[in-house]
Amino acid sequence: MIKEELKLKEALIVEGGQKLEGVLEVSGAKNAALPNMAATILTDEEVVIDNIPDLLDIRTMEKLLTTIGIEINHIKNKTYSFKLKDLKSLTAPYDLVSKMRASILVLGPMLAKFGYAEVSLPGGCSIGTRPVDLHLKALEKMGADIKIEHGYIKASAPQGLKGAHIFFDKITVTGTENIMMAATLAHGKTVIENAALEPEVVDLALMLKKMGANIKGEGTHRIEIEGVKSLRGTYHTVIPDRIEAGTFAVLSALTGGKIIIKNYPNHYLEYVNEVLENIGISIINISENEVIVKRKDILKPVNIETKEYPLFPTDLQAQFMTLLCFADGVSEITENIFENRFMHVPELNRLGANIEIKGKTAIIKPVKKFSGASIKATDLRASAAMVIAGLVAEGETTIHSIYHLDRGYEHIDQKLKSIGAKIRREIIEEE
Numbered sequence: 001m002i003k004e005e006l007k008l009k010e011a012l013i014v015e016g017g018q019k020l021e022g023v024l025e026v027s028g029a030k031n032a033a034l035p036n037m038a039a040t041i042l043t044d045e046e047v048v049i050d051n052i053p054d055l056l057d058i059r060t061m062e063k064l065l066t067t068i069g070i071e072i073n074h075i076k077n078k079t080y081s082f083k084l085k086d087l088k089s090l091t092a093p094y095d096l097v098s099k100m101r102a103s104i105l106v107l108g109p110m111l112a113k114f115g116y117a118e119v120s121l122p123g124g125c126s127i128g129t130r131p132v133d134l135h136l137k138a139l140e141k142m143g144a145d146i147k148i149e150h151g152y153i154k155a156s157a158p159q160g161l162k163g164a165h166i167f168f169d170k171i172t173v174t175g176t177e178n179i180m181m182a183a184t185l186a187h188g189k190t191v192i193e194n195a196a197l198e199p200e201v202v203d204l205a206l207m208l209k210k211m212g213a214n215i216k217g218e219g220t221h222r223i224e225i226e227g228v229k230s231l232r233g234t235y236h237t238v239i240p241d242r243i244e245a246g247t248f249a250v251l252s253a254l255t256g257g258k259i260i261i262k263n264y265p266n267h268y269l270e271y272v273n274e275v276l277e278n279i280g281i282s283i284i285n286i287s288e289n290e291v292i293v294k295r296k297d298i299l300k301p302v303n304i305e306t307k308e309y310p311l312f313p314t315d316l317q318a319q320f321m322t323l324l325c326f327a328d329g330v331s332e333i334t335e336n337i338f339e340n341r342f343m344h345v346p347e348l349n350r351l352g353a354n355i356e357i358k359g360k361t362a363i364i365k366p367v368k369k370f371s372g373a374s375i376k377a378t379d380l381r382a383s384a385a386m387v388i389a390g391l392v393a394e395g396e397t398t399i400h401s402i403y404h405l406d407r408g409y410e411h412i413d414q415k416l417k418s419i420g421a422k423i424r425r426e427i428i429e430e431e
């Protein structure tokens with residue numbers, strides 16, 4: 001069996017109740033690295049990106065860029081160079097896009113740079129239908145001719161894209177990134193209204209500006225981009241992963257040992273830190289980029305609603321649900337971003353949680369403990385919640401479908417083992 005098929009059957013076995021102590025270092029943000037890498041399509045010059053996390057999703061983006069004709073060199077540790085050699089293909093194929101929806105991020109840059117792009121239409125995914133209609137509508141407004149044929153988005157703009165006034169009906173992170181990238185090389189001015197405010201969008205804008213793009217307003221709901229003729233190479237460092245950091249904060253609060261979190265991006269987590277404070281968990285700075293997590297004996301229940309940045313991220317919803325199972329009262333979490341993002345609830349209930357779903361709200365009743373069981377990682381972020389749950393459960397927890405974890409959490413087993421967790425991987429044969 002080839003390595004990737006075996007990976008799909010890999011499970012993580014976690015022995016709960018270990019004392020955890022040491023340093024957890026937050027890696028570069030997957031959701032920043034992916035658009036940063038896609039932006040290298042926009043220039044003929046070399047771009048060097050540092051602090052790229054070692055993840056399956058990053059490998060998928062590398063394969064996509066290589067398919068297009070970008071040569072990627074591993075310079076050192078987490079630093080890679082990207083340079084367009086010979087244009088080989090303007091197609092993002094199904095086998096790559098089906099592995100990672102964020103592959104859609106190559107659409108805008110390819111279309112802007114080469115006047116043509118074919119990207120396999122991302123299907124639904126476990127957390128919802130997740131359409132890309134807003135990306136396509138905006139590109140059409142910028143003059144692209146878009147057809148959907150044989151499961152592919154076929155977009156062409158042989159004379160180049162033209163600036164346009166884009167109103168996103170819904171705030172979309174990768175949509176804002178795609179259009180911002182496309183607009184850097186369009187003729188004239190593009191205005192994106194109702195743009196996403198996420199730090200990863202702002203970081204992409206900063207990188208594009210270093211490449212010579214003319215962008216104003218990133219970090220606000222109105223971004224203005226004046227198209228330029230060409231972009232140049234640059235050097236860029238990926239920002240820390242706020243979601244991994246928040247995941248570590250929850251883990252630390254629940255396991256109680258002395259864990260130092262390095263590279264904790266407090267400035268991206270102000271709202272999350274406030275929610276933690278309301279629960280009874282404080283994030284204490286011990287140096288410029290290191291924090292420890294201090295909790296009160298009794299955790300207070302809270303109500304959380306997922307919203308776009310700067311409010312509570314949907315990508316931390318499952319982890320906080322795990323935490324709130326141990327609060328001293330009933331909490332509620334309302335999921336506003338994705339319609340099917342409670343798949344982890346039955347899994348947590350298998351461990352002993354008492355969570356009920358009513359529409360888009362989960363009602364979390366307190367329990368005293370979790371006990372180890374076989375559970376499934378249902379999506380990327382839920383998989384981290386499963387690991388946290390396994391670490392606090394009594395006995396052994398087997399987490400299946402662990403490839404989700406490897407898509408988004410860098411070397412998670414090594415990181416956790418280094419602070420004393422007892423976890424191992426096993427290939428589980430299917431019946």
Ligand code: UD1
Nearest residue numbers: 031102130131132133134135170171172173174175337338
């Ligand atoms: C990004 C993040 C993901 C995070 C999500 C929400 C990356 C690579 N991924 O995903 O981790 O969970 O933001 O913070 O950065 N929508 C439409 N039509 C579209 C586009 C989006 O209806 O054309 C809807 C989606 O179905 C969803 C909402 O808009 O309900 C927000 O989605 P969006 O911000 O686009 O998520 P992603 O960019 O895919």
